[in-house]
Amino acid sequence: MASPxxxxxxxxxxxxxxxVVQLATASAADKLVVYSGRAxxxxxxxxxxxxxxxxxxxxxxxxxxxxLVNRLQAEGEHTPADxxxxxxxxSLEHARELKLLRSMNMREVERAIPSQFRASDNSWIGLxxxxxxxxxxxxxxxxDQIKSLLDLSQPQWKDKIAIPNxxxxxxxxxVSVIKAxxxxxxxxxxxxGLKTNAGAQVYQKSSQIxxxxxxxxxAVGIVNHYYIYRxxxxxxxxxxxxxxxxxxxxxxxxxxxxxxxxxxxxxxxxDNAKLLIEFLVAQAGQKLFADLDKEYPLxxxxxxxxxxxxxxxxxxxxxxxARLAELREPTLTLIEQVGLH
Amino acid sequence: MATAKRFNAPSLLQWIGxxxxxxxxxxxxxxxxxxxxxxxxxxxxxxxxxIPELLWNTLSLATSVAVTTCxxxxxxxxxxxxxxxxxxxxxxxxxxxxxxxxxxVLAYVYAHLFGTGGPAEQWWQAFMGSEAxxxxxxxxxxxxxxxxxxxxxxxxxxTRSALLTLNVSFEEVARACGVSPWATLWRVILxxxxxxxxxxxxxxxxxxxxxxxxxxxxxxxxxxYAVYQQMTGRYDQSAASILSLLLVVMALVFLxxxxxxxxxxxxYQTSGRYRTPTxxxxxxxxxxxxxxxxxxxxxxxxxxxAFMLIHWSLTSVSQGALDARFFGFVWNSSVLSALAAxxxxxxxxxxxxxxxxxxxxxxxxxxxxxxAGYALPGPVTALAVLLLFTHFVPALYGSVVVLVVAYVxxxxxxxxxxxxxxLQQVTPNVEEVAxxxxxxxxxxxRRVTLPLIQNGCITASVLVFLQTMKELPATLLLRPVxxxxxxxxxxxxxxEEYYQLAAPSALLIVLLSVPALLLLVSKDWxxxxxxxxx
Numbered sequence: 024m025a026s027p028x029x030x031x032x033x034x035x036x037x038x039x040x041x042x043v044v045q046l047a048t049a050s051a052a053d054k055l056v057v058y059s060g061r062a063x064x065x066x067x068x069x070x071x072x073x074x075x076x077x078x079x080x081x082x083x084x085x086x087x088x089x090x091l092v093n094r095l096q097a098e099g100e101h102t103p104a105d106x107x108x109x110x111x112x113x114s115l116e117h118a119r120e121l122k123l124l125r126s127m128n129m130r131e132v133e134r135a136i137p138s139q140f141r142a143s144d145n146s147w148i149g150l151x152x153x154x155x156x157x158x159x160x161x162x163x164x165x166x167d168q169i170k171s172l173l174d175l176s177q178p179q180w181k182d183k184i185a186i187p188n189x190x191x192x193x194x195x196x197x198v199s200v201i202k203a204x205x206x207x208x209x210x211x212x213x214x215x216g217l218k219t220n221a222g223a224q225v226y227q228k229s230s231q232i233x234x235x236x237x238x239x240x241x242a243v244g245i246v247n248h249y250y251i252y253r254x255x256x257x258x259x260x261x262x263x264x265x266x267x268x269x270x271x272x273x274x275x276x277x278x279x280x281x282x283x284x285x286x287x288x289x290x291x292x293x294d295n296a297k298l299l300i301e302f303l304v305a306q307a308g309q310k311l312f313a314d315l316d317k318e319y320p321l322x323x324x325x326x327x328x329x330x331x332x333x334x335x336x337x338x339x340x341x342x343x344x345a346r347l348a349e350l351r352e353p354t355l356t357l358i359e360q361v362g363l364h
Numbered sequence: 365m366a367t368a369k370r371f372n373a374p375s376l377l378q379w380i381g382x383x384x385x386x387x388x389x390x391x392x393x394x395x396x397x398x399x400x401x402x403x404x405x406x407x408x409x410x411x412x413x414x415i416p417e418l419l420w421n422t423l424s425l426a427t428s429v430a431v432t433t434c435x436x437x438x439x440x441x442x443x444x445x446x447x448x449x450x451x452x453x454x455x456x457x458x459x460x461x462x463x464x465x466x467x468x469v470l471a472y473v474y475a476h477l478f479g480t481g482g483p484a485e486q487w488w489q490a491f492m493g494s495e496a497x498x499x500x501x502x503x504x505x506x507x508x509x510x511x512x513x514x515x516x517x518x519x520x521x522x523t524r525s526a527l528l529t530l531n532v533s534f535e536e537v538a539r540a541c542g543v544s545p546w547a548t549l550w551r552v553i554l555x556x557x558x559x560x561x562x563x564x565x566x567x568x569x570x571x572x573x574x575x576x577x578x579x580x581x582x583x584x585x586x587x588x589y590a591v592y593q594q595m596t597g598r599y600d601q602s603a604a605s606i607l608s609l610l611l612v613v614m615a616l617v618f619l620x621x622x623x624x625x626x627x628x629x630x631x632y633q634t635s636g637r638y639r640t641p642t643x644x645x646x647x648x649x650x651x652x653x654x655x656x657x658x659x660x661x662x663x664x665x666x667x668x669x670a671f672m673l674i675h676w677s678l679t680s681v682s683q684g685a686l687d688a689r690f691f692g693f694v695w696n697s698s699v700l701s702a703l704a705a706x707x708x709x710x711x712x713x714x715x716x717x718x719x720x721x722x723x724x725x726x727x728x729x730x731x732x733x734x735x736a737g738y739a740l741p742g743p744v745t746a747l748a749v750l751l752l753f754t755h756f757v758p759a760l761y762g763s764v765v766v767l768v769v770a771y772v773x774x775x776x777x778x779x780x781x782x783x784x785x786x787l788q789q790v791t792p793n794v795e796e797v798a799x800x801x802x803x804x805x806x807x808x809x810r811r812v813t814l815p816l817i818q819n820g821c822i823t824a825s826v827l828v829f830l831q832t833m834k835e836l837p838a839t840l841l842l843r844p845v846x847x848x849x850x851x852x853x854x855x856x857x858x859x860e861e862y863y864q865l866a867a868p869s870a871l872l873i874v875l876l877s878v879p880a881l882l883l884l885v886s887k888d889w890x891x892x893x894x895x896x897x898x
Contacts, residue, residue, distance in 0.1 A: 035706025038699055056845050062860060084845045085856070090596040094841075097750050101758045103845055117599065190597020223502065227580060228859055355598065362413035364585060364593075 041146060050235040054080035055295040058095065060088030060109035060192075061282060065316045072311065073179070073302050079284045088114045088192050089167070095123045095287065102181070105290040106299060110282040111192035113347030115147035124285035125293075127300065135304040140281055142345065149281035149344070150303055151239045151318035152334075154248045155197040156277060157266040158233055163242040170270045175243060176216020185224040185244040186217055186230045189355075193229070193247055193280065198358065199350035200278045202344045207357060225364040230254070237261045239259040247280075249317040251276075252330055258319070267337045276338040280347070281321065366419070368856040378727075383713055385730040388773055391748030392612060392740055399609035402602035410606055422573060422586045423508060429468050429572045430565050431645070432512035437519025437564060442549075443658065445527040448643040449651040451594055455658050456884060458698045460664035464877030466834035466851065468577025470514050472858045474501045488499070509583045511572050513665035519564035520822060522785075526560030527553075529770065530790070533641075534557055534787055560785070566622045567781055573611065573892035574741050576837045581858070587632045588741040608744040619735050623815045626749050651890060670874065676867030685868050695870060697849040704771035704831035708779040709821055711772060716783035717809070734780060737773040745774050750842060762844050770838045775831045779824035786820020787813070830877050848874075 042044045052121040059066050063085040084263050086094070088109045095102055095118065107124065109115055118124050124146040131143070140149030157169055163183075169175070175184050187194045202210040224241050226232050232244035235252045239262075251265045269275040284303065302308045304323050313320035319327045319334055327334055342350075378606070443449075444456045462470075474763045475725050478484045478501045488498050501507050534556065538548045554561075579589045587607050594604035678683075712734070719731035737745065753761045760766060790813060798808040843852060848871040857866035 032706070032710065034678045034702060035710060038703045038706070063856060064860065084843070086840065087596040089599065090841065093595075093599065095748070095749075098761065100760055103762050114732075188593060188597075190593040192597075195597075210586075223583065224584060227583070230860055285454075358408075359409050359413060 031071060032283065038060075039293075044061045044147050049219045053295070054082060055105050055292050055299060056103045057081060057083045057299075058091045058104040059083050059085045060107075060111070061085070062112065063143065066108060067075070067186070068315055069303070069308070069312050071283070073299055077298055078296075078301065079298065081299075087190075088189070090247055092118050092121075092123070096121055100243055100289045102289050104287050105292045105296050106325055107285045107287060108282070109192075109217040109284075109358065110153070110280070111196055111282060111296060111343035111347070112149065113196050113351050114192060115283050115285055116345050116348035117298065117351070121146075121147045123288055125288045126298070127286055129297065131195055131301050132304050134323070135306075137321065137323065140283075140321050142285075143215070147285035148300065148304065149283040149311045149321050151282050151316070152321055153194055153280055153282065153318050154267070154277045154339075155224045155245065155280065156248050156251075157243060157268050158246050158251045158263055159238050159243045159266055160236050160239055160241075161264050162260045165238060166264070166266055166268055168266065169243065170271050171274060172197075173205075174268075175220065175245065176187055178220075178313050180216075180220045180243065182220065182222055182224075182333050183242040184217070184220045185235045185241040186221045187223050187229055187232065187245070189358045191227075191229075194245075195199070195351055195354055195358070196280050196347050197245070197278045198346055199354045200359065201275070202354055203342045203346065203350055204275045204340060205250060205357050211357055211361060214358060218363050230287075233263065237263050243299070252317040259361055261316075264301070265332065267332055269340070274338075280343075281344060350362070369551035371856055377714055378722075379813060381714050381727065381730055384715060385733050388776065389733050391745060391752060391773060392737065394748045394752065395605050395608050395740070395744055396612065398602060399605035402606055406602050407606060415607075415610070417588050418585060418587045421584065422588075422614075423638040425504070425584070425586060426569045426572045428504070428508040429515065430569050431512045432508060432514040434518050434561065434565060436512065438523050438561060439526055440516070440552075440658065440661065441523035442553075444656055445524055445878050446644055447650070447654060448645050449654045451655070452643075453456070455662070458666075459658065459662055460517045460521060460881055461662075461878065462514050463670060463671075463830060465514060465576055465666060465856070465875045466836075466870070466873060467511060467514045467579060467859070468836065469673070469854065469873070470510050470665075470669055471501070471578040471581040472863065472866065474506075474510055477485065477668075477672070478862055479753045479763070481746050482692065502582050502584065504584075506888040507579065510578060511575065513661075514578070515568045515571050516661075516665070516757050518567040520565040522560040522567075522758060523557055529582045530556055538579075547762060562622060562625060563781055563785060565844065566619070567778070569618065573614065574645045575683055575744055577589060577834075582808070586745075587614075591741050592743045595747060595841075601747065604744065604747075609740060611744075613810070615735070616732075616766070619732060631754060632694070642643040648871070652747055670871075673867050673871040673874065676864040677871045680864045680868055685865065690868065693848055693850050693869065694876075695852055696847055697851070697873070698876065700767060700771070700839075700849060701829045701832040703764070703768045704832040705779075707768060707772045708776045708828040709783070709825045712776050712783055712824065713821070716780055716787055717813075720784060720787040730786075731780065737776060740774070740837065742774060743841060744772075746838040746841035747768050749773065749838075764847070767839065767842045767844070767847075770842055771828075771832050774835070774838060775828045778831055782824040782827060783817070785819040788822070790816045808841050826881065830881065833873055833877055 056067075058072065063083060066085070071081060073079070074081045074226070084091075084104070091107065091109070092114050095104060095107060107115070107118060115124070119142055126146045127148070128145055131152065132145065136148055136150075140152075141147065152184060155172075157172065157175070159166070159169065174180075181312050189195070193291050196205070198210060198214065201213060203212075224235065226235070229246040229250045233250045236239050236244045237258070248265055251263060254261060254263065265279050269277060284295060284300060286300075290296055303312055304322065306322060309320040309322040309325040311328040312318075313325070314328050317328055317331060319331065372638050412582065423532055440459055444452065444459070479500055485498055501510060530553070534552055538552045539545075543551065573586070573857055574588050575586075576588055576592055578585050580592065587610060591604050591607045591611070594607060595601060598604070715731050718727040749766060750761075753766050753769075794816070795808050795812055798812045799805075834851055836855055839849055839852055840855070843849065850873050853869040854866045854873070857863075857869070
């Protein structure tokens with residue numbers, strides 16, 4: 024037999040054996056596996072801090088939030104994940120409904136996090152708050168031109184706005200709140216307007232939207248608030264600003280969501296997971312977690328980053344976080360009827 | 365010409381082939397099952413909103429990329445094989461280098477350079493005024509160019525090797541009969557190398573249709589991108605499955621057509637009077653023109669992006685990007701790619717052998733079925749594999765094995781595309797001689813066929829290795845915890861707009877791919893190949 028062919032066979036079997044060995048040594052004792060729906064960069068420093076404090080080996084898998092819910096569901100009781108961390112309360116609530124999470128009754132949590140930011144049975148716990156708001160280019164737009172998110176569906180914004188794609192959990196949650204507030208007809212008109220006005224400016228990542236607004240490619244974008252501050256922290260002279268929409272008399276209020284944490288039902292390291300939660304809801308952990316991503320801490324004694332709009336100066340839309348899960352399917356139907364990308 | 369001999373009794377090989385195909389077809393069938401059992405409401409909603417647009421986007425992109433790569437690949441192959449010009453020996457392999465550059469890397473480099481406010485636009489506006497715009501990398505033409513620059517070496521490689529093994533006598537006869545050089549090209553050479561061009565274009569089209577990296581970064585809505593969006597944005601996978609079903613149907617129609625076209629034109633090298641064509645020495649004007657053309661293609665497809673990657677890498681390395689984690693990613697990528705390459709060749713060989721030596725309806729159908737995996741988009745392959753494994757072999761779930769299975773499913777056609785022509789080029793006469801001299805079928809395969817197709821096997825494993833190294837969506841969805849690859853790192857960093865941080869991983873993918881690629885075009889390889897044929 025020709026020698027290269029033999030080499031291929033040998034190499035394949037060697038590597039195959041190697042990967043099996045790797046598989047066997049993979050399940051160490053004192054560790055914690057985290058599935059994270061938020062970008063690795065924004066979660067790793069916090070987990071590293073926890074790892075050095077507790078001595079527990081933390082492994083992270085960063086991916087899309089919905090993707091991870093699907094993965095948890097597919098893996099079922101075989102999942103290697105102990106903890107599920109996301110940037111959307113709706114996804115956590117959905118995971119709870121699928122019985123993927125376990126209820127965690129901890130005094131530390133009840134003391135630190137107000138009950139509206141937790142699941143009814145504490146199977147998920149909010150860690151920080153984020154708002155779906157408007158970013159605008161200060162050379163192209165004046166702040167008083169926009170009062171409400173719904174204004175952006177007006178014809179005057181044709182080819183001037185950038186939006187996230189419809190797979191984004193922020194957009195789905197945002198539209199859910201609008202739907203709960205204004206009903207199907209108004210929401211449909213709003214989405215139709217957004218689709219027409221955005222055209223090809225539909226982005227996978229919110230950071231790209233902020234980038235496009237900063238470059239003047241578009242005048243206005245809809246993003247989570249922290250993308251704006253992250254961009255400004257890196258480029259302080261960038262001509263962009265945040266606008267808290269729907270604060271007018273009788274307005275809906277800003278759309279809020281939380282990032283949160285849940286412990287999987289299949290977890291074999293529940294004690295370790297408990298330690299992580301204790302760490303994250305404590306004052307120091309709250310400050311670290313929120314500031315890293317320029318979010319609002321949920322612990323009432325912890326102050327937000329001073330660069331952010333003061334939390335006490337604006338109102339929030341009064342739609343309970345847990346409702347985001349049940350609103351999601353009908354919202355997706357609306358989004359698909361309109362044909363948003 | 366002699367046709368292959370038929371064998372009637374189902375042999376061990378036959379069983380291996382059947383079982384392999386059953387395993388390969390299982391995930392595809394699962395997707396089809398989910399799609400067909402989806403609620404009619406989902407179907408009608410998709411038909412009235414997304415499908416027409418997505419179909420048009422996908423088909424028009426595939427067509428325009430195919431036309432562009434055909435022009436680039438064939439012209440470059442003709443230049444390299446038929447002309448002598450300064451640096452020809454270097455260009456001959458250098459022009460293949462874009463294959464080492466993943467589409468998403470090319471896409472992110474050009475999205476940065478030519479995007480709004482990017483360096484190229486600023487430079488252009490300095491000359492043309494502040495309102496001037498360049499061709500946007502996000503436009504149809506921009507996406508076409510980026511995809512074509514990345515995939516034309518498929519056409520180039522296969523066309524070139526066909527030209528090198530083409531008997532120059534045909535051409536000389538035409539010329540002796542007074543046919544002009546151009547007419548010889550159109551009426552003799554191109555028809556003879558048509559199977560190679562078709563095989564190259566088939567690779568390109570399937571590649572474009574199932575690409576995820578570039579279209580996602582350039583925000584060009586194709587079916588595959590839509591599948592990924594549906595999968596990662598929805599809990600319900602029926603919409604993703606329906607869109608995937610369309611892709612599978614498209615792939616099947618395409619592959620059947622391509623195969624039908626190739627079966628009508630099967631050529632064997634009747635050996636004995638084989639000679640290498642002599643290279644023409646053009647004048648200085650021709651040399652300059654040729655060099656400019658080659659330089660332009662090489663520069664845009666590889667030179668400029670590679671330069672940007674090196675530039676960005678140096679910046680981020682000086683900031684400490686090369687830590688222990690980074691080397692972990694390197695190891696993960698290498699192991700996965702080598703495993704996938706070896707497995708794909710071992711699994712593909714029986715299929716290709718059966719289809720070419722015992723071309724019964726069943727065996728050809730088996731081979732066709734094996735091709736389906738490639739056009740099945742990465743994300744869908746991933747989901748199907750994930751569900752199958754969690755259902756039947758949960759113990760293996762979350763291991764490297766699952767990922768390798770997905771890779772093999774996805775990339776076995778890449779291997780088959782090289783194994784098949786290799787087997788077809790070996791005339792069955794040689795094997796029949798071995799049989800008449802008393803060798804058994806098995807001995808014939810080991811002592812005659814295998815040495816003859818050895819180069820095809822090497823090409824196959826190199827191509828699979830390269831593809832795996834670059835693979836993105838299936839790796840994203842199936843990677844075990846703590847098993848990030850270089851491709852994943854590039855994607856994670858680039859999609860967060862950290863262009864510089866993405867560069868070291870991207871550069872390393874390119875660097876690791878280069879030696880493997882060089883194997884493809886090395887002179888030694890070609891020499892031995894010819895030695896075998898003559």
